[in-house]
Structure formats: C-alpha cells, structure tokens
Amino acid sequence: MRRGVGKADLFASLVVFLVALPLCVGIAIASGVPAELGLVTGIVGGLVAGALPGSSLQVSGPAAGLTVLVYEAVQRYGVEVLGVLVLGAGLVQLGLGVLRLGRWLRAVSAAVVLGMLAGTGLVLVAAQVYALGDAAVPASGLGKLAGLVSLPGRMDPVALSVGAATIAVLLLWPRWRQGARVVPAPLVAVASAALVTGVFDLDVRRVEVRGLVDAVRVPEGADFGRLMEVGVIGTVVAFALIASAESLFGAAAVDRLHSGARTDYDRELIAQGAGNAVCGVLGALPMTAVIVRSAANVRAGARTKASRVLHGVWLLVFTALLPGALGMIPVAALAGLLVYAGCRLVPVREVRALWRGHPGEVAVLGVTVVAIVAGSLVEGVLVGLAVAVAKTAWDISQVQVETEERGEAGIVVRVLGHATFLRLPKLLDALEALPRDREVRLELGGLRHMDHACAAALEGWAAGRGEGLVVSRKRVS
Numbered sequence: 001m002r003r004g005v006g007k008a009d010l011f012a013s014l015v016v017f018l019v020a021l022p023l024c025v026g027i028a029i030a031s032g033v034p035a036e037l038g039l040v041t042g043i044v045g046g047l048v049a050g051a052l053p054g055s056s057l058q059v060s061g062p063a064a065g066l067t068v069l070v071y072e073a074v075q076r077y078g079v080e081v082l083g084v085l086v087l088g089a090g091l092v093q094l095g096l097g098v099l100r101l102g103r104w105l106r107a108v109s110a111a112v113v114l115g116m117l118a119g120t121g122l123v124l125v126a127a128q129v130y131a132l133g134d135a136a137v138p139a140s141g142l143g144k145l146a147g148l149v150s151l152p153g154r155m156d157p158v159a160l161s162v163g164a165a166t167i168a169v170l171l172l173w174p175r176w177r178q179g180a181r182v183v184p185a186p187l188v189a190v191a192s193a194a195l196v197t198g199v200f201d202l203d204v205r206r207v208e209v210r211g212l213v214d215a216v217r218v219p220e221g222a223d224f225g226r227l228m229e230v231g232v233i234g235t236v237v238a239f240a241l242i243a244s245a246e247s248l249f250g251a252a253a254v255d256r257l258h259s260g261a262r263t264d265y266d267r268e269l270i271a272q273g274a275g276n277a278v279c280g281v282l283g284a285l286p287m288t289a290v291i292v293r294s295a296a297n298v299r300a301g302a303r304t305k306a307s308r309v310l311h312g313v314w315l316l317v318f319t320a321l322l323p324g325a326l327g328m329i330p331v332a333a334l335a336g337l338l339v340y341a342g343c344r345l346v347p348v349r350e351v352r353a354l355w356r357g358h359p360g361e362v363a364v365l366g367v368t369v370v371a372i373v374a375g376s377l378v379e380g381v382l383v384g385l386a387v388a389v390a391k392t393a394w395d396i397s398q399v400q401v402e403t404e405e406r407g408e409a410g411i412v413v414r415v416l417g418h419a420t421f422l423r424l425p426k427l428l429d430a431l432e433a434l435p436r437d438r439e440v441r442l443e444l445g446g447l448r449h450m451d452h453a454c455a456a457a458l459e460g461w462a463a464g465r466g467e468g469l470v471v472s473r474k475r476v477s
Contacts, residue, residue, distance in 0.1 A: 012302035013310030015184060016059055019296045020311060021318065022190040023341070025207065025326060026334035027062040030128060031070040031285060033079055035207050035326050036215035038062045039319045040284040046312015049275035049287065050305055054268030055251045056261055059293035059308045060275055062285040064341045065116075065246050066239070068123045069377040070285060073235050080283075081226050083219040087280025088227060089239035093273030096244065102265030105244050109388035111354065111361040112381065113249065114347050115368025116242070119380050121345030122373060124338060131335035132163035134205050142374055159204045159332040166193050166336030184296065186337055193333030207334070209327040212319055217283035238378040239276075239286050247272050247289035254291070257298045292341075360395075364388045399423040399447075401430040410439030410468075416446035421453035431461050439468045 020042050028038025045060030073085055096105065126144035130137040133155025138147045169189035174180045179188075197204055226232045251263040268289070275287050297307055318325075355362050367387045372380030397420040404412040411434060419427060434440055442462075444450070450458075462469055 006306070008301040008303050009307040010310065012297050012300035012307040013314065015300040016293050016297045016302075016307065016311040017314035017318075018187040019184040020059070020061055020290075020293050020315065022186045022329075022334065022337055023064075023290075023292070024062055024315070025329065026190075026337045026341075027064055027067055028285060029207065029331060029334055030064075030067045030124065030131075030338050031062075032074045033070075033082065033285065034210050034215040036210060036212050036319065036323070037284045039315055040212070040216060040282055041279050041287050042315045043312050043319065044275050044278045044282070044284065045287045046309055046315060048278050049271045049289075050308035050312055052267070052271035052274060053264065054271040055254060055263040055289065056305045057258060057294065057298050057302050057308070058247075058251050058254045058263070058268070058289045059297050059311065060247070060272065060287045060289045061293060063243075063246060063288040063290050064124060064338065064345060065120050066243060066286055066288060067338075068120050068127075068372075069235075069238060069242065071127075072376050073239075077226065077232065077235075080217060080219075081223055081232070082285075083217060083280045083283035084223045084226060085232065085236055085239060085280070086276050086284065086286045087219065088236035089243060089286060090273045090276030090278070090280055092236065092240035093244055093269055093276060095273075096240070097266050097269035097273055100266045102244075102248060102267075102269040105241070105248055105265075105269070108245055109361075109364060109385070109392075110350075111358075111364035112368055112384040112388050113245065114350050114354065115365040115384050116372070116377070116381055118346045118351070118365065119369040119372030120377060121342040122369065123377075124342035124345065128335040128338045128342060132160055132332055132339065133157075134159040134332060145373065156204070158202055159330070162193050162197060162202070162204055162330050163332035163336035163339070165196075166190065166333045167340055170337065170340045181300075190329060190333050190337060193330050193336075194328045197330050197333075198328055202330075205331045207326045207329045207331060209323060211323060218281060219283065234378065238381070242377070242381065243276065243286055243288045244269055244272065250289040250291045250294060254289075254294045254298065257295060260303075360391060364391055393420065394422050397422040399427055401427065403430075403434075410441060411435075412441045412443065414443045414446055417448065419447055419450040419454040421451060424454055424457055427454065428457060428461065431458075436465075439470075440465070441470045441472065443472045443474075445472060445474045 024038035024042040025035045028035045042061040049060040074082060123144065126148065127137050129148065130151065135151060135154045138144050166189045169192060170185050173185040173188050247268065248265055251265065251268055255262050272289065279285065279287055351362065351365065364384060364387050368380050368384030371383040397418050399415065399417040399419045402414040402416065406412060413434065462471060
C-alpha cells in the first residue's frame with residue numbers, strides 16, 4: 001500500500017512541477033522581477049509551506065492574483081524593498097494564524113472576492129497584451145486600457161504570432177485528455193514556443209537570465225527602515241490579507257475536490273506565513289496557495305503532502321542544473337500564458353449565479369472592479385469592502401411603520417424592524433404626516449435595533465408633538 005501511495009505522490013509531484021515551472025517564470029516577469037525569483041518562491045512553497053501541516057494537498061507558489069499588487073509595489077518602492085514587504089506579510093500571517101483568526105479571514109463578501117479576481121484578471125490581461133507584441137506597457141490600469149486603441153500599430157508581428165500560438169495551444173491541448181494527463185498544457189505551450197523560435201532563430205525578446213545567486217537579495221538594515229512609511233505598512237498588510245484570503249478560499253475549493261483530511265485553516269495560515277517569511281528573507285515573490293497547481297495535484301492522484309514537497313525539489317533541481325534553459329523562453333509565450341491565466345481569473349460563471357440570486361451584490365462587484373482598474377488592487381479592495389458594508393447596513397435597516405385608526409381612542413403607530421440613520425427620512429416622513437389634532441400612541445416595542453440618530457430624531461419629534469402623545473417601549477412578545 002505504501003509503495004502505491006509513494007508512486008502516486010511521485011507522479012503527482014512531476015505533474016505539478018511541469019505546471020508550476022512556466023507559471024513561476026511568467027508571473028515573475030509580469031511582476032517586474034527576475035525570473036529566478038518566481039522559481040525561488042515556488043521552491044519555498046514546496047519545501048517550506050508544503051512540509052508544514054494545514055492543507056495536505058494544496059500547493060503554494062507565486063500566484064497570478066498577486067501579480068498586479070507586486071508590480072505596483074516594485075514600481076513604487078523598488079525591487080530591493082520587495083523582500084522586506086514579503087517578510088513583513090509573512091510575519092503578519094504567522095500572527096493571524098497563532099491568534100486563530102484563519103476562519104475569520106474567510107468572512108469576506110463574495111462579491112468583493114469575485115470583484116478582486118475579475119479586476120486583477122482584467123489588469124493582468126491588459127498588461128500582457130502589450131507583452132504579446134513586445135510593446136511598452138503603460139504604468140496605470142486606465143492607461144493600459146486606453147492604450148489598447150493604438151496598440152495594433154506598435155506590436156511586433158513575429159512576437160504576436162508566438163503569443164497567439166501559445167494561447168491556441170493552451171486552449172486546444174486539454175482536449176486531448178490522455179496527453180494532457182501526462183504533460184500539462186502550460187509546459188507544452190511554452191516549450192513549443194521556445195523550440196520553434198530557437199529552431200527558426202526568430203527575432204523575439206527572450207527571458208533574461210541573471211543566475212540564482214545574482215537574483216536573490218537578502219534584505220539589508222536600511223531596507224527595514226522603510227517599514228516606518230505608511231505606504232509600505234499598507235502594502236505589507238495588503239500582501240498579508242489578500243494572500244491569506246486567496247489561500248484560505250483556495251483551501252476550501254481544494255477540499256471539495258478530494259475526500260481526504262480537511263484543511264486546518266489556522267495551521268494553513270501559519271504555513272503560508274512561514275513560507276512568505278522565508279521568501280522575504282530571500283527577496284523573492286510572495287506566495288499563496290494556487291488553485292491551478294492544487295487541482296492538478298489532486299487530479300494527478302496525490303495522496304499526501306509528499307507530492308507538494310517533491311514538486312519543490314524538482315523546481316530546485318531545475319534551477320540549479322538548467323538555469324540557461326530559461327533564456328530560451330520567449331517573453332511573448334509567457335505573456336500568452338498569463339493572458340490565458342488572467343482570463344480564467346474573471347469568474348464569469350460565479351457572476352452569472354450571483355446575478356440570478358443576488359443582483360444587488362453585482363453592483364458591489366462592479367464597483368470593486370472599476371476601482372481596481374482605475375486605481376490599484378489595494379484601493380479597489382478597500383472601496384469594495386466599504387460598499388459591501390454600506391450595502392449590508394442598508395439591507396438590514398428595514399424599518400416598517402404601521403398605523404392603526406381607533407376612532408375616538410386616537411391613532412396607534414407601531415415602528416418595527418431596525419431603525420438606523422439610513423432609514424431615518426422614511427421614519428420621519430411617516431411620523432410627521434400624522435394629524436396633529438389626534439391623540440397618538442407610539443409603540444416602539446417592535447424595534448430590534450435603534451441607533452443614536454433615530455433615537456435623537458424621535459425625541460425631537462416627540463418634543464415638538466407636545467401633549468396627546470404616548471410612547472410605549474414595551475417589547476412585543
């Protein structure tokens with residue numbers, strides 16, 4: 001039995017390695033850092049996070065969902081500060097895990113999460129379309145979208161052909177199920193592009209190889225001084241929270257793919273934090289649990305955490321023995337890979353389901369997407385959360401005013417539900433419409449909640465009403 005399990009994990013680790021290799025390189029290039037740093041994060045994701053308890057089959061490494069945020073941070077603070085940012089995020093994750101806050105991090109509006117994925121996917125695709133044709137990429141999200149109008153005239157046709165062919169392979173290869181089970185589509189697409197451009201000596205931009213030693217940079221004392229800056233602290237917190245949320249949501253999704261042990265969310269958070277702390281010390285990209293690699297791991301038959309640890313070993317062996325192979329990969333091919341990955345980040349099915357069941361949530365999603373594209377990932381998430389909270393407050397602020405005519409006994413007015421400032425105009429309109437020459441009995445026992453604004457407004461209305469008003473606060477059973 002043990003031999004069977006060992007063979008299954010070995011095969012699964014090779015499959016995950018083949019999936020992770022081009023993605024690690026592509027995400028690093030898209031993040032504006034040397035390709036080797038993406039491989040370092042993949043290695044640490046396997047050897048460190050993969051060896052720790054939490055989720056037994058989930059695989060960690062650099063993720064497309066953080067590409068936009070990392071790119072913005074590198075452009076603003078420089079690649080030399082990346083290690084401090086990632087180390088700080090890892091320490092925050094460790095603290096959240098020790099405090100057993102893992103489950104609470106999953107309590108985020110689904111609309112905001114979907115909006116974050118969609119916005120990230122759109123910005124990633126917009127940026128990588130430029131790389132498809134070896135064209136310069138505008139800095140802002142709106143600039144990337146606006147520049148698409150004039151982009152066709154600036155694209156290199158050879159590079160564009162390589163990128164388009166890569167996307168075609170990614171779409172067509174999975175249809176051959178037997179082949180896709182043995183060799184993943186990302187590897188086939190990128191390897192084919194490298195082979196064709198090499199054989200025909202096509203003039204396209206290729207990945208620059210610096211070497212692992214030159215790419216890795218341990219943070220220095222001066223770098224830690226940047227942690228006193230408000231913007232840097234905000235980026236650290238954003239790294240930690242977004243990476244944690246993505247990892248824990250991914251863990252829940254992976255648990256649905258297999259019947260083995262369920263994820264311990266607090267331990268998984270600690271594992272992610274430890275991995276990111278190590279990545280930070282090495283100056284590498286931040287890591288999250290990645291659903292693409294995790295699903296490949298499960299579908300390849302993995303039984304234990306050995307498969308994800310071994311995938312890190314294979315990445316390490318490749319980086320140590322074949323670093324020159326990276327220099328054969330066309331940047332346009334990696335751009336095609338990330339365009340494909342970015343499109344898959346846009347959750348079309350989930351948005352359709354949300355529209356059918358909760359159309360109001362789609363507005364929250366839309367605002368989040370627009371804020372991410374117009375500003376940044378951090379700003380978009382914060383705006384989305386604020387809108388989600390405001391929408392929730394509006395939804396639960398349901399106040400109902402019932403009026404009962406009792407002839408000579410006057411009028412009975414019952415206020416029911418949740419009286420908050422959001423519903424104050426409705427409440428005051430109903431009360432001020434009551435005739436002033438009649439006795440009024442105001443029953444507030446049906447209120448489940450009344451905030452200070454409504455309480456003050458009711459007191460003012462009652463004072464202006466004068467005689468002929470009775471207020472009852474007796475609870476309705």
